[in-house]
Amino acid sequence: GENVEQHPSTLSVQEGDSAVIKCTYSDSASNYFPWYKQELGKRPQLIIDIRSNVGEKKDQRIAVTLNKTAKHFSLHITETQPEDSAVYFCAASLNSGGYQKVTFGTGTKLQVIP
Amino acid sequence: DVKVTQSSRYLVKRTGEKVFLECVQDMDHENMFWYRQDPGLGLRLIYFSYDVKMKEKGDIPEGYSVSREKKERFSLILESASTNQTSMYLCASRGGQGVGEQYFGPGTRLTVT
Numbered sequence: 001g002e003n004v005e006q007h008p009s010t011l012s013v014q015e016g017d018s019a020v021i022k023c024t025y026s027d028s029a030s031n032y033f034p035w036y037k038q039e040l041g042k043r044p045q046l047i048i049d050i051r052s053n054v055g056e057k058k059d060q061r062i063a064v065t066l067n068k069t070a071k072h073f074s075l076h077i078t079e080t081q082p083e084d085s086a087v088y089f090c091a092a093s094l095n096s097g098g099y100q101k102v103t104f105g106t107g108t109k110l111q112v113i114p
Numbered sequence: 115d116v117k118v119t120q121s122s123r124y125l126v127k128r129t130g131e132k133v134f135l136e137c138v139q140d141m142d143h144e145n146m147f148w149y150r151q152d153p154g155l156g157l158r159l160i161y162f163s164y165d166v167k168m169k170e171k172g173d174i175p176e177g178y179s180v181s182r183e184k185k186e187r188f189s190l191i192l193e194s195a196s197t198n199q200t201s202m203y204l205c206a207s208r209g210g211q212g213v214g215e216q217y218f219g220p221g222t223r224l225t226v227t
Contacts, residue, residue, distance in 0.1 A: 001173070009154070032213035043118075043204070043218040044157070051213070089156060093213050099145070099164045100213055103173075106156035 002027045004092050006105030014113050019077045021108045023090035026071065032093035032100070033066060033073050038107075039086045047088075048075070080112045117141070118219040120205055126225045133192040135222050137205030144209060146188035147216065148172075148180065151202040163188055195226045 003026040013019050025033075034049035050057045050064045050073065057064050063076045077084055090105040121136035137146065147162040149172075159172030161180040169180050177199060181189045188207075192199055205219040 006156070034215065043220050045218070046215040049213075049215070097170075099162075099170070099211075100208075101162075101172075102147075102159070102216065104149075104157040104159075106154060 002030060002092055002094050002101070002103040004090060004103050004105045006090050006108060008108060009106065010109045010111070012111045012113060013080050015080060015082060017080055019080055019084070019110055019112075021075045021088055021090065021110070022072065023074070023092075023105050024070075024072050025092040025103075027092070027094055028068070028071060030071075030092040030094045033064070034091050034093070034102075035064060035075050036089045036091065036104075037086045038089065044089060077110075080110075082112050082114050085110055085112045118205060118207055118217050120203075120219040120222050122222050123220060124223045124225075126227065127192075127195050128227055129196060131192075131195050131226075133195050133224065133226075135190040135192075135203055135205075135224070137188045137190070137207075137219055138186055139188075139207040139217070140186065141207065141209060141217070142185065143207040143217075144185075144211070145207060146182065147206040147208075148178075148188065148190045149204045149206065150174070151204055151221070157204065160190065195224075197226050200224060200226045 006023045031052040036044040037047045038044040066073045093102045118139045148160040149157040163182040179191045203222045206216040
């Protein structure tokens with residue numbers, strides 16, 4: 001099955017700096033890569049996603065890049081703000097037996113220091 | 115606005131008890147999922163269902179079963195709770211047959227003593 005590795009497990013940045021979270025996946029057939037943000041005590045929510053036919057996607061201060069050859073994708077947050085502090089999960093989605101199966105990474109706890 | 119609800123936010127059960135966790139979604143989604151969340155292990159898929167009365171094992175199904183008698187409701191059952199099942203349990207739903215956003219419930223913090 002699919003295996004998703006996520007690094008780093010914790011990340012501290014100063015407010016205004018950039019943050020980068022990296023993930024690798026094992027199955028080259030994975031075709032969809034979402035990122036979820038989970039604030040303390042709340043449910044995970046989708047913040048950005050990218051499909052396998054796209055190399056980069058941007059939404060305001062958040063961007064995701066995908067390198068299919070290396071089986072690697074990354075989340076980039078620029079001009080970080082205290083409200084960006086949360087746990088971020090990457091995921092890879094694979095069509096398995098006619099349905100989409102999603103495998104999550106282990107999460108990155110981002111702390112933005114004011 | 116999609117709404118996914120779970121029957122309890124906090125639950126305390128004794129070892130050996132049968133435990134039911136209920137999840138309801140109001141967006142007519144075909145797909146529903148049960149995850150457990152543990153520190154350092156991320157979100158691990160227990161079971162999922164892509165249609166009424168259909169179920170598929172996820173990555174860690176041992177010790178769990180599920181039921182989906184109606185489209186909007188997906189139940190997770192711990193037949194005989196054990197202390198290693200103490201965890202946060204998250205339900206999610208997703209519409210359609212292809213890829214897309216999963217909408218999560220608020221979670222149930224289960225403690226087995």
